[in-house]
Amino acid sequence: MAGIVIVFDFDRTLIDGDSDNWVVTEIFHQLRFTLxxxxxxxxxxxxxxxxxxxIQDIExxxxxxxxxxxxxxxxxKSAKSLGCDLKIVSDANQFFIEKILEHxxxxxxxxxxxxxxxxxxxxxxxxxxxYHGDGGAASTPHSCNLxxxxxxxxxxxxxxxxxxxxxxxxxxxxxLGDGGGDFCPTLKxxxxxxxxxxxxxxLWKRISEKSSLIKADVKEWSSAExxxxxxxxxxxxxxxxxx
Numbered sequence: 001m002a003g004i005v006i007v008f009d010f011d012r013t014l015i016d017g018d019s020d021n022w023v024v025t026e027i028f029h030q031l032r033f034t035l036x037x038x039x040x041x042x043x044x045x046x047x048x049x050x051x052x053x054x055i056q057d058i059e060x061x062x063x064x065x066x067x068x069x070x071x072x073x074x075x076x077k078s079a080k081s082l083g084c085d086l087k088i089v090s091d092a093n094q095f096f097i098e099k100i101l102e103h104x105x106x107x108x109x110x111x112x113x114x115x116x117x118x119x120x121x122x123x124x125x126x127x128x129x130x131y132h133g134d135g136g137a138a139s140t141p142h143s144c145n146l147x148x149x150x151x152x153x154x155x156x157x158x159x160x161x162x163x164x165x166x167x168x169x170x171x172x173x174x175x176l177g178d179g180g181g182d183f184c185p186t187l188k189x190x191x192x193x194x195x196x197x198x199x200x201x202x203l204w205k206r207i208s209e210k211s212s213l214i215k216a217d218v219k220e221w222s223s224a225e226x227x228x229x230x231x232x233x234x235x236x237x238x239x240x241x242x243x
Contacts, residue, residue: 009177010090019096038150042128049125063103069224080109087112093128094118114156146184154184189216
């Protein structure tokens with residue numbers, strides 16, 4: 001039995017923006033280049049809490065200002081209905097992603113979300129932890145020099161591949177992303193897989209510069225409408241080939 005696994009990045013791929021940027025305070029710009037991004041966002045949660053902002057306030061803000069284009073909503077629901085296994089691998093965080101997806105009735109479409117975990121401390125403050133190391137979802141640090149210290153998406157891709165049921169003799173992976181952190185998992189893709197980089201974004205540029213390292217088929221996209229069209233064409237083509 002063959003299958004299709006579709007892996008989405010979140011910010012600037014599934015949503016057309018950066019979810020982190022909508023919940024920052026003035027101190028963000030003072031600390032932007034002094035802390036790793038993951039620790040910086042955890043610090044922002046402390047600042048918001050000190051200003052009297054509740055977790056509900058953060059949730060309301062995210063759901064009010066983070067729309068998902070209807071073409072992407074349709075693509076996700078169509079791919080799910082066709083039997084594809086949908087996953088998210090993102091350097092955002094669990095709370096932001098889940099609340100935005102819940103608002104658009106999409107959370108149940110995804111079998112796994114690999115991202116920086118969140119928790120609520122004894123004071124009711126939202127905390128953001130790194131995915132790798134420091135008590136995160138993957139407790140051990142990584143040594144990949146292509147990725148930020150808190151998350152190596154290439155290691156996540158290895159985990160996804162290892163978790164595919166043994167009876168699926170050929171599972172194709174379609175990976176959609178935009179950022180530099182999406183280059184490492186792209187290197188893990190095989191000739192039968194496909195990567196969909198967003199045109200003129202860091203992943204697209206790195207693939208253009210290092211094309212000899214890429215085994216997967218490359219299908220670039222620049223708009224939500226184009227993403228939907230290309231993704232559904234790929235799903236249809238793969239399904240026909242495998243049948």
